[in-house]
Amino acid sequence: MEDSVNVEKALDIIKRNILSIISSMLLVGVLATLITYFIMTPKxxxxxxxxxxxxxxxxxxxxxxxxxxxxxxxxxxxxxxxxxxxxxxxxxxxxxxxxxxxxxxxxxxxxxxxxxxxxxxxxxxxxxxxxxxxxxxxxxxxxxxxxxxxxxxxxxxPADVAPGIDPVSPQPLINIAIGMVAGLILGLIWAFSKAYFDKSVKNEIDVYNVLGLPVVGSLAKFED
Known part of the structure; x- marks a missing residue:
């Protein structure tokens, strides 16, 4: 039961912060692209x-x-x-x-x-x-x-380099992929750190984690 709750909580954290996680992944990916094409010297x-x-x-x-x-x-x-x-x-x-x-x-x-x-x-x-x-x-x-x-x-x-030969480094696809993975990891770290330090109760899973009691029912929010 506890393991399933932990998994549900992790998935819930990811779901609530999915936009931030994706944004982090894309941002670092774009940064890696800019560094690859405009800062790194081809070799x-x-x-x-x-x-x-x-x-x-x-x-x-x-x-x-x-x-x-x-x-x-x-x-x-x-x-x-x-x-x-x-x-x-x-x-x-x-x-x-x-x-x-x-x-x-x-x-x-x-x-x-x-x-x-x-x-x-x-x-x-x-x-x-x-x-x-x-x-x-x-x-x-x-x-x-x-x-x-x-x-x-x-x-x-003897060495004979053909005209228009591709550089051996940097490798754009690899750099961009590494950047996006790094961005994804940073996004997940941020999401889970935020959830760890946020002690407010937001849903049934939080109730179980705080009180240690199963939730038997919930009330819907009514608007005036």
């Missing part, structure tokens, strides 16, 4: 793929060479994001970013047991993201010979 991605192969003087490719290359990949990731590489990239492209800022725009990924390294650059300009991604790969390929005395890097898939 574009460009990816350059490199192959870590056996040294050029090695004709026979064996499992030992492949295993060595896979171990080197972890080292290569750190070198790609190092000050040595990124300073050259900044100079070559005439970028205004610092090394630290540029490093945050670059992600180096590698699938398990794969000899392919992917350099993904993110920027507010699709063209600049492409330039950064490709330049990082070019500089790394040149400098790795000096740093580790190996020449086993080949760029087999």
């Amino acid at each position: 574009y991605e460009a990816e350059t793929q490199m192959l870590v192969s056996s040294p050029s003087d090695s004709v026979i490719v064996n499992f030992e060479n492949i295993e060595t290359n896979l171990q080197l990949i972890h080292t290569y990731r750190d070198i790609i994001l190092s000050k040595t590489i990124l300073e050259d990239v900044i100079t070559n492209l005439g970028l205004s970013q610092t090394v630290e800022e540029l490093s945050k725009q670059i992600t180096v990924t590698n699938q398990d047991q794969s000899q392919v390294l992917s350099i993904v650059a993110t920027d507010a300009s699709a063209q600049q993201a492409e330039q950064i991604s490709n330049e990082v790969a070019i500089v790394f390929k040149e400098r790795i010979v000096e740093i580790m005395y190996v020449d086993n890097i080949s760029i087999y898939a």
Whole structure:
């Protein structure tokens, strides 16, 4: 009995405040829309793929060479994001970013047991993201010979961003959906908080909650 009353009370609170709850949901949804389209800066991605192969003087490719290359990949990731590489990239492209800022725009990924390294650059300009991604790969390929005395890097898939490509962020539909859900939650919190602090008796459910007695009847309101 008590559980059913609690459910009825919750539904009654929602019903009485439905307009406020919907308004909150729509308001936050509209706010999320405005922020997405007018405040957040679109971000574009460009990816350059490199192959870590056996040294050029090695004709026979064996499992030992492949295993060595896979171990080197972890080292290569750190070198790609190092000050040595990124300073050259900044100079070559005439970028205004610092090394630290540029490093945050670059992600180096590698699938398990794969000899392919992917350099993904993110920027507010699709063209600049492409330039950064490709330049990082070019500089790394040149400098790795000096740093580790190996020449086993080949760029087999340079970044090539198509005109009119969609930004990877922000994602309007997701942002708006999150905004509306947040608005719904805020509306419900407001409705239940209001009901919790409001001690006035409004209906039969309130009578039961206050007095602990079942309601056997009710009187209709008569207008003069």
